[in-house]
Amino acid sequence: MKDIIIIGAGPAGLTAAIYALRAGKSVLILEAQSYGGQIINTPDIENYPGLKSVSGFDYATTLYEQATGFGAEIEYTSAVSIEDKGEIKTVHTDSGESFDARAVILATGAKNKHIGIDREEELTGRGISYCATCDGAFFKGKDVAVCGGGNTALSDALFLSAYCRTVYLIHRRDQFRGSDADVKKISDKENVKFVLNSTVEKLNGEQTLSSVTVKDKISGETKDIEVSALFVAIGQEPDNSSFENVAELDDKGYIDSPESCTTKTAGVFTAGDCRKKEVRQLTTAVADGAVAALAAVSYIS
Ligand SMILES: Cc1cc2nc3c(=O)[nH]c(=O)nc-3n(C[C@H](O)[C@H](O)[C@H](O)COP(=O)(O)OP(=O)(O)OC[C@H]3O[C@@H](n4cnc5c(N)ncnc54)[C@H](O)[C@@H]3O)c2cc1C
Incomplete structure (x- = not known):
């Protein structure tokens, strides 16, 4: 007692x-x-x-x-x-x-929100991460993606741009919710590519993540982006x-x-x-x- x-x-x-x-x-x-x-x-x-x-x-x-x-x-x-x-x-x-x-x-x-798509749990720790500052260094020199549009997603993308070859920042809207200062900083990074109005639909790869399938919400078209990691930063619950x-x-x-x-x-x-x-x-x-x-x-x- x-x-x-x-x-x-x-x-x-x-x-x-x-x-x-x-x-x-x-x-x-x-x-x-x-x-x-x-x-x-x-x-x-x-x-x-x-x-x-x-x-x-x-x-x-x-x-x-x-x-x-x-x-x-x-x-x-x-x-x-x-x-x-x-x-x-x-x-x-x-x-x-x-x-x-x-x-x-x-x-x-x-705790961090999950996207809620197939294989997200299975590939967690095998390319899917919810903490860029914890896992970013494992993907030095690789192509990676960040999913989200708030302050955490922006600071994750900024952090990863120092290690990774390319950082795709995938966001479902055409504007970020994060601070203007972070948006400006990230826009100046040559290795950060914005994938706007898009959602992550599918996670691909055998043992580890090899690409993500994203869907453009306006055209309805899908495309695969080859990445070794996807950092999920879509908020907390x-x-x-x-x-x-x-x-x-x-x-x-x-x-x-x-x-x-x-x-x-x-x-x-x-x-x-x-x-x-x-x-x-x-x-x-x-x-x-x-x-x-x-x-x-x-x-x-
Ligand atoms: C990447 C990152 C960077 C951050 N940087 C900063 C910063 O620079 N400055 C700043 O001020 N804030 C920062 N924050 C925010 C800060 O970490 C949080 O505001 C703070 O940790 C909240 O503390 P807490 O104790 O309320 O909750 P938490 O830190 O979430 O701790 C809750 C604990 O409860 C445990 N728990 C949950 N449910 C149960 C259960 N049912 N049974 C037993 N245990 C349970 C969890 O495992 C966890 O350990 C950051 C957050 C993140 C994610």
């Missing part, structure tokens, strides 16, 4: 752990993958106040060591449901184990459907909670990118972590 179970060891969850432990509460963190969450994928963070430049891995590791140094326990397992038994909450996991606590903090973050019994979700699946980080269930709190909000960044995630932890501490007391 712990005072607080935190679901997710991203920046929000680890910060919540630090605040709860310093307030004298016992904490168990449940993490489905590895500590650090999304930020582990970025080579350089330059907008975290007080740190001029730090890699995502180093930042996450320091945060993890800070939380475990204060006594946080961590179990690598996925939380699949929360049973509200009043003063006790039972969190069930995919390993079959269940854990009890007086309060729960949902810090499940968000939360995964909170298992917790709908304890927390209200908005139409996109984000947890609808006020600035106090409370939910519709007494003793269940939320923090970070999994919450409905305008800005999803480290600063906002760690701020939520502190607010949710202190609210949980006060609830328990």
Whole structure:
């Protein structure tokens, strides 16, 4: 029996752990993958106040060591449901184990959206990637494609243009949603080719990706583009459907909670990118972590 179970060891969850432990509460963190969450994928963070430049891995590791140094326990397992038994909450996991606590903090973050076409899962790690900064270096000198039109797609294309021979930027509209500054930077790159008004229809290749079939939405014509990798950057989505019994979700699946980080269930709190909000960044995630932890501490007391 712990005072607080935190679901997710991203920046929000680890910060919540630090605040709860310093307030004298016992904490168990449940993490489905590895500590650090999304930020582990970025080579350089330059907008975290007080740190001029730090890699995502180093930042996450320091945060993890800070939380475990204060006594946080961590179990690598996925939380699949929360049973509200009043003063006790039972969190069930995919390993079959269940854990009890007086309060729960949902810090499940968000994950990358998939295109939703045949063979996408099969070719993931064999040419399909959702993280250019993690996997880009494997495709040095090769032809690659990026799919998407927002800031992430633009910065992925820019990043890859430094390593790869050609970067095809495939976007379903005729204009990008990303910032004008990034569009200008990318337009100046000779090895970046825009494939606009187009969607990825098919993934080709035996063991690994060898080409993508794209369809021009205006002419209806299809063509194959030979690439060794396709970086999918079409946005993110939360995964909170298992917790709908304890927390209200908005139409996109984000947890609808006020600035106090409370939910519709007494003793269940939320923090970070999994919450409905305008800005999803480290600063906002760690701020939520502190607010949710202190609210949980006060609830328990
Ligand atoms: C490539 C990239 C670069 C970025 N660069 C910056 C930057 O430079 N500056 C900046 O401020 N922000 C940046 N961000 C955004 C920042 O990473 C996020 O805002 C931040 O990580 C959100 O933290 P979080 O803890 O809310 O969620 P996440 O980081 O998403 O962590 C959530 C954690 O919960 C776990 N989890 C989810 N569901 C379950 C479950 N059911 N059971 C157990 N565990 C679960 C996940 O595995 C994950 O580890 C970047 C994001 C990406 C993807």
